[in-house]
């Protein structure tokens with residue numbers, strides 16, 4: 001059992017394979033955090049300390065102020081002046097003070113009402129801690145779900161109003177971790193559209209440092225993933241704590257270093273874009289946040305997170321080979337029609353593609369980005385015999401079919417908006433702002449979600465669609481709903497996401513054989529909340545291979561390659577560039593966005609060969625462990641490899657950047673290689689001892705800027721036999 005309660009110490013201990021997390025119930029009421037780190041049974045005892053200006057209860061002495069000790073969940077206004085995890089009240093003050101009541105340990109986990117959550121398996125256990133706050137009349141349940149196999153612990157909370165007055169929750173941060181140190185760096189990922197997930201590493205300083213979104217989507221601007229690590233931590237050495245949030249809307253990650261140099265981490269919904277009213281008898285359930293710990297560097301944290309996502313977050317189809325798609329967007333933009341796409345399908349099939357994806361432009365009056373969103377029925381000028389007949393013709397070519405949708409949006413120039421202007425988010429008396437000529441539907445209004453379900457059901461009905469690309473191309477401004485009273489408008493951001501998740505759930509159950517690729521103008525919702533629905537995510541609208549090398553390397557810090565959709569686009573008939581783009585794209589799940597009708601036979605032959613080669617090692621990328629060797633922001637090249645769990649296959653990639661010096665030799669140490677094995681590089685036939693790969697493979701840089709090299713090693717023999 002991964003969770004224990006030690007009665008005489010009033011101590012909870014949570015073990016994963018390599019980590020331990022512990023806290024004590026102290027003074028009969030508070031939860032005192034004592035340990036998170038390398039697996040151990042030597043848990044330190046809590047200590048008292050008298051600190052000036054730290055308030056305390058009259059029944060306890062001055063050494064027992066909640067402002068001093070590391071806590072599991074801190075409450076606004078109740079004596080802990082650091083940033084708090086929970087602010088709620090029935091009386092408008094926001095002050096709450098929950099007291100420990102009881103615990104329960106059980107196998108499995110608790111489902112989160114209408115929210116995505118990590119999947120439990122037979123090894124998953126949960127600790128439920130119940131606390132009570134008599135004044136607000138609320139019961140608080142803190143959950144710790146232990147995914148022991150992957151060294152991850154998740155936290156979520158439920159507030160039950162068991163009193164006699166309505167209460168309002170003003171801030172909710174389900175994950176709180178207090179560390180007794182601040183000699184740490186913070187790693188976060190910032191960016192913008194077409195320039196997602198830039199790596200940032202800065203030393204912690206006194207005060208609050210945060211990343212957040214108040215955009216209604218996790219967004220391109222900050223990813224919800226953050227990590228803290230020793231100042232000198234490297235990929236292979238040092239202590240590292242990683243955090244993430246299983247949610248796709250506005251969020252807040254706070255890291256505070258207090259007056260005594262202690263660090264508090266809070267991950268959750270924050271308060272700026274969140275409040276929630278709870279009537280008597282109602283329950284609020286928060287999204288889930290996760291943490292992992294590595295005592296052996298950033299690389300191990302990454303592999304923990306990757307395994308967690310693969311084993312507990314991604315839907316089952318993601319573990320099967322992903323189709324190699326030909327997407328129409330960068331080839332055609334809005335200029336699509338039945339005849340053209342059937343010709344695409346024929347050529348795509350001959351070239352070896354698995355699927356044709358029809359992107360934007362197939363519906364309503366959608367000839368550019370100014371009209372049509374919301375009108376989810378085929379444009380009969382482009383598809384004269386209708387969608388069902390068109391898809392039948394595509395399938396007759398022997399290829400799978402995918403289609404683009406952007407369900408949450410509406411163009412003012414659309415039938416839907418003309419019929420239901422009140423279905424867009426807006427604030428009475430204020431002009432709703434447009435972005436890409438579109439407004440956002442009020443997904444917090446159940447009638448809107450019901451309408452979309454009915455509309456998509458009628459449009460897609462029993463058409464055998466294999467894949468939906470679900471896009472979202474603007475953020476939420478003037479967030480107001482026409483169906484909620486004034487005192488509940490603060491709930492719209494959260495209810496919006498629950499509406500979106502309800503629609504995802506419907507798609508998943510209505511089209512059980514289809515997979516969903518999520519997208520938000522590229523990587524604007526690259527988060528753990530999307531991943532249980534979408535089997536992969538469109539990583540960025542930027543398909544320039546230099547930019548992609550950076551973006552993919554940073555995304556890989558927190559998310560496995562199976563989630564990362566990577567397309568080859570636009571090589572302008574330049575074969576060298578095609579090769580380079582391909583070798584960059586095989587960092588993740590390969591696809592193409594090219595006009596196959598304009599292509600020379602030579603390029604098509606090359607693409608066929610690329611697809612065949614990719615399929616020979618796709619499983620290593622999709623399921624393998626990831627090892628970074630040279631991060632591209634630091635070096636003039638990027639190098640990394642994937643290794644299967646038994647290390648019998650290794651796929652090494654070296655990507656050169658513009659400033660690479662020809663002739664330079666790099667020593668790439670593949671430490672996951674088996675020392676007892678002989679490997680053959682399947683692409684060249686050359687043989688290497690595992691020991692040699694572990695000490696370092698010598699690779700010469702080719703120079704000139706757009707070169708990349710792939711090595712695919714497979715165990716071909718065992719050393720002592722030769």
Ligand code: DGJ
Pocket residue numbers: 329359360404471473519520521522538540541
């Ligand atoms: C943004 C996406 O990221 C693109 O791939 C494409 O689907 C366009 N939207 C279509 O409007």
